Amino acid sequence: MRLGLAWLVALSLLAAESFEDYVKSQNQGVVEEKKAFDAAKAQIEKEFASYQAVIDEEFNNYKKSLGKFWSEPTLSTNKTWVEYSADMKTRHIVDFENETITIEVNAKDANEAKLMMAKKLSDAVTADTQEAYARDTLSQNIDKRITTSIKAPVPVAPILAPAIFATPPTSKEIAGYAAQTVKKSQILSKASKVPDTKLFSMQVKMPANATNKRSELYLAQARQEAQAHKMPLPLVMAIMHSESAFNPMARSHIPAFGLMQIVPKTAGVDTYQHLYNEKRLLSASYLYDSNNNIKIGTAYLSILYYKYLKGIENEQSRLYATIAAYNTGAGNVAKTFSGTYNPAKAAPIINSMSPQKVYDTMLAKLPYDETRHYLDKVSGRVALYQKLYGAQ
Incomplete structure (x- = not known):
């Protein structure tokens, strides 16, 4: 009997020690995980500080x-695409929101200006994203210096x-379009900074349905990513329209890049980790790929909708x-209702309101x-794109 009792005591002590070791190991695991998280966060902060300084x-x-x-x-913005010639004497400014193309050239006289304008207009309307990025001196210089971000x-x-064109144009059709457009456009001139030249300019309106054509x-x-992330297609299209007016070369000072204006430090890092389980900064080249941009943007909407605002x-x-949070962050949305940046504290207040009251607030x-x-x-615009393309 005494021997059995001794064994029970010994087993109890072993069990206690084993459990204590288990708890310690679990706690150690949590500590190590937090250390890794903090280290990754600090590294991203350091990389972004360098990233921002270079930009x-x-x-x-x-x-x-x-x-x-x-x-x-003039530099590109989220809704304008500005491109200069290699000698910097000509430029186009494509305003996607107002659907205009402005051509400006430094030329000796009107005849030279018209030839330069026709060439620049041809370049603008036929350029693809790869060509535009290759000719974007600013983006090229930035990406060359930033080695820590993911490029593509x-x-x-x-x-x-x-x-602009109903079908893919031939070289002859492009030349004809450019020549006729220059011929019928009002050309203005003023003093230029370039010696022995004047600054000539003209503005061209895009076709009336240009925005719809670009959205297509x-x-x-957008439909593929909306289905993958269980988000409404009209919302994805409306966000894209509002962020960039379907300008694939969109760039803002924040900085944010591409169709859905992804901010590398916030939405870019959070969403890349969500998708690929890795914290990384994304480069301009990565986000000028419309497939990457729409994937990241739609996944970020999903994070807001299903995680932060669940x-x-x-x-x-x-x-x-979610719409408001895409622009200002979930914390600022929460603060609107609860006075704190915690969405969980704002949720009960929002749940006590009708959708219209939430919107009005x-x-x-x-x-x-x-x-x-x-x-x-x-x-x-959600209503507009639901009418155009359906719910999904």
Whole structure:
């Protein structure tokens, strides 16, 4: 009896020690996991600081070089695509939102200007994304200096041609279009910074249905990603329209890149980790690939909808919150309702409201005017694209 009791005591002690070891090992695992997470976060912060410094420096250098030839150096934005010739004496400014193409050239006289304009217009309407990236001095300089971000070849994909021509144009048709457009356009001139020249300019309107034509270029990929991530197709199209007006070469100062304006430090890092279980910064070249951009953008919408804002019960209310969060972040949406940046604390308040009340509250109280306008625009365009392309 005493021997049996001794064995029980011994076994109990062994079990206790084993359990204690188990708890220690589990705790150690949590500690190691947190260390790894913190290290990865610190590395991303360090890489992005370097990334941002390079971008700022190259932006300033490029603007200075342009200033030698142009009184008003102009760079691409999220809704404009600006491209300069190699000698920097000609440029086009494609405004995707207002559907105009502006051609500006430094020339000796009107006849020379017309020839230069026809060539620049031909280049603009027939360029593909690969050519545009290769001729983008600023992006090339940035990507050469940043070695830590994920790069990818920019594919050959049309930018303007399908919106201008009903069918793929021949060289003769392109030349004819350019010559006729220059001939019938009003050409203005003013003083130039380039010696012995004047600055000549003209503006061309795109066809009336140009935006719809451009949206069709990305419809198949948007539908594929919407289905993969269980998001409404009209929402993906409306976000794309509102972010870039379907400008595949979109670039903002934040910086954000491409059709769905992916910010490498935030949406880019979060979504790449979600998709590939790795924290990485994404380069401009990676995000100028429309397939990559739409995949990252749609997956980020899914993260907002199914993870950060999952506590919102009504689907329409959650959709409104997701739209606003894509622009300003889930924390700012939460703060609108609860005064804190925690979406979980905002969810019960949102759940007590009708979808219309949620929408009205955000329009009135979101911290930034930009986000209020964004919510209004995207919501309206969701209805537009549902009518054009259906729910999925």
